[in-house]
Amino acid sequence: MTTVRLRYFAWLRERVGEPSETVETAAGTVAELVDELMRREERYALAFADLAAVRVAVDEELADLTAPLAGVREVAFFPPMTGG
Amino acid sequence: MTTVRLRYFAWLRERVGEPSETVETAAGTVAELVDELMRREERYALAFADLAAVRVAVDEELADLTAPLAGVREVAFFPPMTGG
Amino acid sequence: MTVRVQREDFDLGAELAALRAGRTDLGALVSFTGLVRDTGALAAMELEHYPGMTEKALAAIEAEAAARWSLQASLVIHRFGPLVPGEQIMMVATASAHREAAFAAAEFLMDYLKSRAPFWKKETGAAGSRWVAARAADEAALER
Amino acid sequence: MTVRVQREDFDLGAELAALRAGRTDLGALVSFTGLVRDTGALAAMELEHYPGMTEKALAAIEAEAAARWSLQASLVIHRFGPLVPGEQIMMVATASAHREAAFAAAEFLMDYLKSRAPFWKKETGAAGSRWVAARAADEAALER
Numbered sequence: 001m002t003t004v005r006l007r008y009f010a011w012l013r014e015r016v017g018e019p020s021e022t023v024e025t026a027a028g029t030v031a032e033l034v035d036e037l038m039r040r041e042e043r044y045a046l047a048f049a050d051l052a053a054v055r056v057a058v059d060e061e062l063a064d065l066t067a068p069l070a071g072v073r074e075v076a077f078f079p080p081m082t083g084g
Numbered sequence: 085m086t087t088v089r090l091r092y093f094a095w096l097r098e099r100v101g102e103p104s105e106t107v108e109t110a111a112g113t114v115a116e117l118v119d120e121l122m123r124r125e126e127r128y129a130l131a132f133a134d135l136a137a138v139r140v141a142v143d144e145e146l147a148d149l150t151a152p153l154a155g156v157r158e159v160a161f162f163p164p165m166t167g168g
Numbered sequence: 169m170t171v172r173v174q175r176e177d178f179d180l181g182a183e184l185a186a187l188r189a190g191r192t193d194l195g196a197l198v199s200f201t202g203l204v205r206d207t208g209a210l211a212a213m214e215l216e217h218y219p220g221m222t223e224k225a226l227a228a229i230e231a232e233a234a235a236r237w238s239l240q241a242s243l244v245i246h247r248f249g250p251l252v253p254g255e256q257i258m259m260v261a262t263a264s265a266h267r268e269a270a271f272a273a274a275e276f277l278m279d280y281l282k283s284r285a286p287f288w289k290k291e292t293g294a295a296g297s298r299w300v301a302a303r304a305a306d307e308a309a310l311e312r
Numbered sequence: 313m314t315v316r317v318q319r320e321d322f323d324l325g326a327e328l329a330a331l332r333a334g335r336t337d338l339g340a341l342v343s344f345t346g347l348v349r350d351t352g353a354l355a356a357m358e359l360e361h362y363p364g365m366t367e368k369a370l371a372a373i374e375a376e377a378a379a380r381w382s383l384q385a386s387l388v389i390h391r392f393g394p395l396v397p398g399e400q401i402m403m404v405a406t407a408s409a410h411r412e413a414a415f416a417a418a419e420f421l422m423d424y425l426k427s428r429a430p431f432w433k434k435e436t437g438a439a440g441s442r443w444v445a446a447r448a449a450d451e452a453a454l455e456r
Contacts, residue, residue, distance in 0.1 A: 010216055010288035011299045060221035062284060076218060076286075080302035083217075083246060083287025084202050084258060084278055084411070094360055094432035095443045144365035146428060160362060160430075164446035167361075167390060167431025168267070168346050168402060168422055181325010188347065192397035195349035198342070198418075203332065205339035205409060253336035265349060268449075271419050274342075278411055305412075 001026055002069055004033070008047070009078035012054065015047035030056055030075060031065040053079055085110055086153055088117070092131070093162035096138065099131035114140055114159060115149040137163055169234060169242050171226040173217065175249040180259055187241050187261055194240050196270040199261040200278055206253035209294040215257065217248040218286035229280040237273040239264050244277065246287065279309040313378060313386050315370040317361065319393040324403060331385050331405055338384050340414040343405040344422055350397035353438040359401065361392040362430035373424045377406070380420065381413040388421065390431065423453040 027033040037044040111117040121128040246258040289300040433444040
């Protein structure tokens with residue numbers, strides 16, 4: 001089991017209902033972690049319903065859903081960025 | 085005969101030796117006027133020796149050597165521009 | 169090469185003056201300023217970001233620009249928090265010997281920043297609040 | 313849409329602030345500033361121009377940019393007379409709803425101005441004075 005801090009931004013934060021949380025997970029990749037969350041509660045299922053609209057950062061670096069979770073401290077989920 | 089004001093800028097002004105002058109000419113085009121000037125005095129021959137390096141404005145608008153002189157008040161000669 | 173992420177406004181003129189102060193090796197200085205544009209009934213904008221990642225992402229984008237073009241100086245400032253129409257959101261500035269590099273690097277910084285710096289805009293207007301959708305053109309600009 | 317040809321220096325920050333003052337319809341503000349760059353032993357620069365034609369040429373270039381892109385505002389200031397390294401030579405600024413138009417119009421203004429506005433630079437250094445040669449790239453940029 002790995003302990004990972006999860007962070008949510010923008011409408012993902014609003015749908016999940018909190019900006020961050022710490023989870024224990026046996027998931028090997030970000031995609032497996034998302035599956036786990038979606039099965040856990042309706043609000044996660046809703047937040048991650050359209051995965052094409054979700055971007056991921058692993059330890060503050062942009063990453064893919066296929067990124068492994070081994071050794072990872074923080075995973076963030078958010079919509080496409082709209083700065084500038 | 086037409087009365088035309090001539091203006092010279094940058095190294096063309098330095099070679100001709102004056103910033104402007106008024107000439108009476110029977111030339112039909114700017115190119116014919118340049119020929120006339122080059123035959124008149126050595127300093128003009130020198131100034132216009134490399135015509136590929138000379139740009140022309142007729143009544144304050146960029147023009148070609150082929151521009152007609154009829155009705156023209158001012159012709160300016162200068163090297164390629166280097167503003168900005 | 170400087171990056172600043174801040175809540176408060178910035179003084180564009182003072183930033184550009186500081187960038188070239190005391191220098192004689194710059195030929196071209198380009199700046200871009202992003203402003204809150206009222207497209208109809210915009211009352212306010214809230215700019216959310218990811219503290220920690222934001223600074224790292226902007227520094228990485230600036231380092232990439234510096235690797236691609238010959239830049240004498242560059243600056244990125246991006247605000248977060250509440251903003252109203254007309255306010256400055258962010259700026260980039262690039263200084264180089266020639267205009268081509270300064271323009272290209274500034275555009276590169278903007279293209280990358282739009283799609284790789286973790287900021288999200290929420291607009292509040294007469295019809296309520298909505299998260300601004302990323303323009304397809306912005307994510308596609310990275311492919312150029 | 314303003315053009316100024318002047319001997320005295322300008323305040324870049326004040327000009328950019330004036331361009332957007334009181335407005336909420338601008339999304340992007342781009343500026344370019346040309347500076348006297350010391351390439352080795354440059355002591356001074358003299359910028360000659362063609363009074364009368366200069367203003368007309370710059371206004372025509374600005375009108376062409378306004379016809380090609382959706383610009384909310386633009387400004388061109390070009391100095392003449394004696395300048396020393398580090399000084400500002402000229403500036404262009406463009407304001408639009410989106411960054412693409414503001415960048416493209418600013419680059420267009422610079423490309424055209426370089427080859428179509430009647431200014432000539434003479435540099436004085438340790439080895440004497442020389443007229444700056446036009447870069448082939450500058451005249452070629454018009455073909456883009």
